[in-house]
Structures are given as C-alpha cells and as structure tokens.
Amino acid sequence: MTTADLTLAARQEPTVPTRKTKRIDWLGLAITLALGIVVVVPLVVVAIWAFAEVWRYPSILPQEFGLRFWEATLSRPDVWQAMSLSIRLSLTVTLLSAVICLPAAYAFARLDFPGRNLLFLSFLASHAFPKFGLLVAIASIFLNLGLVSTFWGVVLIQLVGTLMMMIWIPVAAFQNVDRAMEEAARDAGAGPLRVFWSVSLPQAAPTIGAAVLLSFVGTFYETEGAWLIGAPEIRTMPVLMITFINNQIVVQYGAVLSVLLWVPSFFALMFSRRLVGSSSFAKGFGV
C-alpha cells in the first residue's frame, strides 16, 4: 500500500463535522495521524539517513550512527561552491526583485494610472501558462543572446519567478494600510514621503517581509530554471542535489544535503505561516 493510498483510506469517514461540542475531535485526530504519517515520515527517514554510518537492509534502524558523512559531505568543494553560488543568486534575485517590485506594488495599490487594472491582471495571468514550457521558450531566446549557462541568465529567469509573489502580496499589504492614520499624519503637516516612511511602510512591513523571505527561499530552491538555463556551468544546490540523487554516489550525501537545505525553509515556515494561512494568500490565486 502506498502512502497516497493510506491517506485515502484514512479519509473514508463522512467529513462534515459536527457543531460546537466539547467532545474529542476523533475525525481531526484521525486526519492528523494520516497526514502525520504521509507528511512527516519521509522527512524523518531522510534525517535518520543523514546520521547513519552503516544501515544495511533488513535492520529497521541503522547499525551505526555517527557524523562521518557530515564531514565527508562538507569537505567536498562542489558542495561549498554550489552553496555560495545559491546564496549569491538568491540574494541578487531577491534584492533586484524588491527594488523593482515594491514600488510597483505601491503604485498598483494606491495610485491611479491608465491601464492599472489590465497591467495588474496580466501579472496574475502569468500563472496561466504551463511554467516549464515557458522556461523552454525563454531558454531558446537566451540561447541566441548568449545568456545560457551564465549567472545573469539564471538571475533573470529566477527574477521572473518572483515577480508574481513580490507584487500581489505587497499590493494587499499596501491596500490594508489604515488610511485614517495617513490622513491624520498629513493633517499634522507631514509631507507625502514622510507619511509613507513613518506611517504606511511600518504597517505594511511585516507582510512585505514575509513576501521577501518567501521569495528568497523560493529562489534558493528554484530548480527548473537553474537546471535548464544554468547547465552546465551554473550549479546551484538543488541542481547539485539532483546530480547526487541520479548518480547515487553515497546515500548519505543526499541525506546530509537535504537536512542542510531544509534549514532555510524551516525559517520560512516559522516566519510566514500566518501569511500563508490567511485567506488573502489563496485569493491571489483567483479563488
């Protein structure tokens, strides 16, 4: 039985829950258990592998635990190169994206200009094309421009990937700024820049911060563009990881890298859960 089957089997019971009661939420517990197995177990297996020195087949746990493969993985020069490249790429892309998208988001949220709705819609509509096909189309243009297998080629393609998130989340943030407070500041004699800096921005900042963080992490893990445009010169962490998986060199290399790679997403999880759980996040996808 596969993991997907397990989830299905666990959900056979009727699912419209009862009204407010103090009873134990058995359905919720059943779903928690099923989701827990499906979602958490694969990651636990990887975590165990990362600390296993010897793990031969029928044994349910590794025969020997240890950090030998952490040393082996971390002493590989290609790992460090990929790590530094990935961090440089993600920083560059996130910074560029913030510089060009945040002012645009402010304009979409608060200024009135010709074509505003059409342009904003066209950003949302960029999701309406199958992404990989689009990447192939871009790659064939980059091929003629000599941008394939270069740092800036990958920056450009990853920048496009962040546009959507860096525009619609900040737009929502700017739209939710309390106008009465801005008016009050203006009445007290503050200029428009001062109002923006001291009143509007602080209110929008947490949401914008979450968008920036999600863009950084999303770029760090971006695989398709880096693989298609970057190969063979530009090898980011996820690309290196795929090579490790395909070549099956040493099982633990992949496990150690997975645990390492998961650290940034853990932070993203901590800081942006409220944003992602909010209904405005899903609304951006057109529901």
Next chain:
Amino acid sequence: MTHTSSSGTVRKGGTAKRNGRGLTGLLLVSAPVALLGWLIIYPIFNAVARTLFTAGDEGLHFSLDTYQRFFTDGYALNNLWLTLWVTAVCAACLMAICLPLALYLRFAKSRVAAVVQGLALFPMFVPSVILAYALIRTIGPNGGVDLVLNAVGLPKINSPYLTPWGPVIGLVWDNIPLTTLMLVAGLGGVSDNAVEAARDAGARRFALLRYIILPQIGNAMLVVLSFTVLGIFSAFTLPYVLGPASPEMMGPFMQRTFSQLSDSRMAVTQAVITFAICACFGAFYVRSIAKNREARR
C-alpha cells in the same frame, strides 16, 4: 469614508496633478511590466512564430514540419499521453484528498484543526528536490516502508519509484497545501447559517454536501483544478527524478530535447503544444481572477 475623501482631494487637485500621479504610477510599474513583456509575453509569441515559420532561401515561409514530426512520432505521443494520464490521476487524487481536508478545516472548531492546518501546509515548505530524495528513501526499493513491512513479516511493496506512480505520489504530496488553501478559501463563501438551517431541516451529511456546499464552491473547484492542471502538466523536477525514463513526461522530454539533443526548435514546438493543451484551463483561470477582481471592486 476616508477612502472617498482622499480620492476627492486628488480630483480637486485638477487634471495636471492627476496626470502627474498617473505618470508616477506608470513609471513605478514600468520595470516589472517591461520584464513581464520581455520574459513572458514575448517568449510566448516568439515560440509560436518560430515554430510556425522557417527561414528558407526566399525569406520566411509557413511550415508545420516540427508539429508533423511530433504528432507522427510514437515516442513523443507516448510522452504526451503519459503526461495527460499523470495530470488526470493527480487532479483526481488531489480532489479526493483535499476536498475532505478543506471541508474539515472550514467547519471544525476544535484545537486539533490548527494542527491539521499546520500539517496540511507543511509540504509547501519542503522543496521538491528534498521531497524527491525523501520519497526515494521511503517508498523506493528497500526504503523505509519496505523495512517496516519486512519487520512485521509482510512482503515488500511494488515500489512506485521510476514508474508513472512515482511522479503521481510526489506531485500530489507537493500540491496538497495550495489545493487545500484554495479550497478552504472557496468554502469561505458557504455561510454557517445556510449549513445550520439545512441541518435543522433534517438534511443528512451527504445531502448537505451535495445540495448546499458543492453548488457554492463549484467555481472555486474549477479554478483549483485549472491551477493544478497547469502546474502538474509542466512539472519537471519530480517527474525527472521519480518518473520512468521511457516514456517520460513532457517536462523532462522538453529539457532533454533542448539540452541534450540541442534541438531548440523541436523543444519549443513541444512547449507550444503544452501551451495549446493548457490553453482552456489557462483561459478559465484568467477569466475567473478577472471576474473576482471585478466583484471586489
């Protein structure tokens, strides 16, 4: 209130000021719009044009040769067929898993619901490369599931790794958070009162779902479906790592045609074919967000 008064002051400022503001607005959005034009809209038209016209001796002429090659090549057709199959199976599985999950999250009021939400969103923060690796170690040959089955004396599973079920499991896992979120947002439109009233009138759970809830979230479900189909149809990483080598899904097929066979015109043809197949889902998606924005204004 404040909104109208602020726009009122703008109007009072006269056309000169309004034009100035319009210009500022356009200026502020120009950089991302230019990027959007150059790297999304232009490549789409360029791709269509490049594959339909070839450079001959006397300039450009119309030709469907690459399309003909694609649709007469059994291998390419198998790849397309596999991709359609995986997309359909994934969409069905996602609906079967996420709709009950979303219904639970929408109506549950216990503290367990917060835990369920956390778990359901969790895969969003696991990059697909790590997921691919984790799935190989868990349901691959001699993986975690095999170890447990062996320990309790059961036979090993038929590993889905490197079969079409590999990408199906990976893609479903990966898409649970977004699908659930979007469905929960769609269920936000179903009022508690309507559900309570129907229940007081004696409606059974199934009737409630069939006559009160489903009609109201039909549109949301179609948007979710379109979005999922668009995402899965052109997935690359999971099919590449977990899927079979032959036939392969369109993502890896395009990548191989582009990078290994260096046949960029054929790769772009394959891309245009995926655009065409996804066009109706894309159009529906765009129409729906446009309508939503209209309704909120």
